[in-house]
Amino acid sequence: MSYLVLARKWRPKLFSEVVGQQHVVQALQNSILNKKINQAYIFNGTRGVGKTSIARILTKVLNCKDPKNGEPCNECDQCLAMNENTLLDFQEIDAASRRSREETMNLLETVPYLPTSSKYKVYLIDEVHMLTKESFNALLKTLEEPPPHVIFMFATTEIEKVPPTILSRCLQLNLRLVSEEEIEKQLSKIFDQEKITYDQESLKIISKAASGSMRDALTISEKVVSYCSENLNKQDVQNILGIPDEEIIFSILDILKDKDSVSLVKFFDDFDENNSCKNILESLMYSIQEISLLQFGKSIDNKLNKFAEMTPEYLQLIYQIGLSNKVYFESTSDEKGLLAMTLIKMIAFSPEKKNSKIKSFDLKTDSLLFDWDQTLKKLNVSNLLKQILFYASAKKNKDEIIISIPEDKFNRINESYKKEISNSLCAHFNEVLKISYDSQVDHENTPSQIKNTMEMKESDEAVDLISKDEGFKKITTELNAEIKNVTKK
Numbered sequence: 001m002s003y004l005v006l007a008r009k010w011r012p013k014l015f016s017e018v019v020g021q022q023h024v025v026q027a028l029q030n031s032i033l034n035k036k037i038n039q040a041y042i043f044n045g046t047r048g049v050g051k052t053s054i055a056r057i058l059t060k061v062l063n064c065k066d067p068k069n070g071e072p073c074n075e076c077d078q079c080l081a082m083n084e085n086t087l088l089d090f091q092e093i094d095a096a097s098r099r100s101r102e103e104t105m106n107l108l109e110t111v112p113y114l115p116t117s118s119k120y121k122v123y124l125i126d127e128v129h130m131l132t133k134e135s136f137n138a139l140l141k142t143l144e145e146p147p148p149h150v151i152f153m154f155a156t157t158e159i160e161k162v163p164p165t166i167l168s169r170c171l172q173l174n175l176r177l178v179s180e181e182e183i184e185k186q187l188s189k190i191f192d193q194e195k196i197t198y199d200q201e202s203l204k205i206i207s208k209a210a211s212g213s214m215r216d217a218l219t220i221s222e223k224v225v226s227y228c229s230e231n232l233n234k235q236d237v238q239n240i241l242g243i244p245d246e247e248i249i250f251s252i253l254d255i256l257k258d259k260d261s262v263s264l265v266k267f268f269d270d271f272d273e274n275n276s277c278k279n280i281l282e283s284l285m286y287s288i289q290e291i292s293l294l295q296f297g298k299s300i301d302n303k304l305n306k307f308a309e310m311t312p313e314y315l316q317l318i319y320q321i322g323l324s325n326k327v328y329f330e331s332t333s334d335e336k337g338l339l340a341m342t343l344i345k346m347i348a349f350s351p352e353k354k355n356s357k358i359k360s361f362d363l364k365t366d367s368l369l370f371d372w373d374q375t376l377k378k379l380n381v382s383n384l385l386k387q388i389l390f391y392a393s394a395k396k397n398k399d400e401i402i403i404s405i406p407e408d409k410f411n412r413i414n415e416s417y418k419k420e421i422s423n424s425l426c427a428h429f430n431e432v433l434k435i436s437y438d439s440q441v442d443h444e445n446t447p448s449q450i451k452n453t454m455e456m457k458e459s460d461e462a463v464d465l466i467s468k469d470e471g472f473k474k475i476t477t478e479l480n481a482e483i484k485n486v487t488k489k
């Protein structure tokens, strides 16, 4: 089977073949059956969810000589030409590459001419948000009074970038992410018909990796099928997609559950360098989500049950740590070190003392967990104030937050700013907080410095330190030693 066959062959040709967008398809079919035809449609949704496929089916049914129940016949000249991509009255334009006013004007000049063979002339403009302001203005003039034989269809992944004046003239159709279950069902149908053998686990893995995009699911399938010679099995699919074996994730969860630093060291001693550390962290976070949902009543029939004894708070904490450390994978050359430090952080910051092989640190966890850089990003304050706070550091201790402002900026923090800071912090933490100020700036921990450091790709010196195994062992040993001292108190 050739590489491109799957995606092309299985592109939906009928509304009923579109996966996961029932609400949009139903609305379009109803409007067709009621003969309510709009002259401008905009399809909004992330990549690969079926925007241009639906636009093409809509074009077909509008021009079809023998439509049935709001579906195209796929047999008349119009339908066949559309399926073969040869219909002259249908123009698909990629706004990402043709976005200038001149190009838009050239296109719009063809609008007044009647269609050659169809009822409607259809212009499908993909990634329409990429058009320039001037192009949108030119387009708007046509949209205000389009000739009756013309229909515009727009597709976009970023609808907020489309001017409201354009939007108000379009029927807006919002496509959603396709669920894993829907992708799984469609893949099993396709594989059955293509006589590709598979196990259920492989389907699950591909469906999850597609992240809501049916097109991605097919692209991944093509890759996997060509590698596995049409006989898909879990192990091969996992290898191709770089997904870690679930045993690895279970080992890590065991380590976290027991706060077992000894096993953590062993885990990295035995670590197979072929594994992708970023994928391991992502899979771990997915499992943490599943365990959390399990605690909140989701029935999951799997081996994660035994981890449900971890407290919801701890799961939240390690998820948060995973989330904030995940971004550093883009800038580090030492993925293993970063994964190690992330897991150490997850253990070290555990507020639990019971049953742990490491006792928790004798430090105020509250203060440790307060991430000023991240907090500031989410804080609802004016931009000017944010700019000042960008150079500040902050500490949190129970219900008090101390903000340290550099001396040269201190006098800019007036009463109204103080009020703004207090209101937004209380709202952010959802508690009554006492805010105080000084100028003892911890320069290493200002968002400005953090940003600088990140940009210089020296984001985590500690990570570099443990890049070599020896270094990592040393740190872990030191960590243990320090903890033992604390325990002896």
Ligand SMILES: [Zn+2]
Pocket: 063, 064, 065, 066, 067, 072, 073, 074, 075, 076, 077, 078, 079, 080
């Ligand atoms: Zn037809």
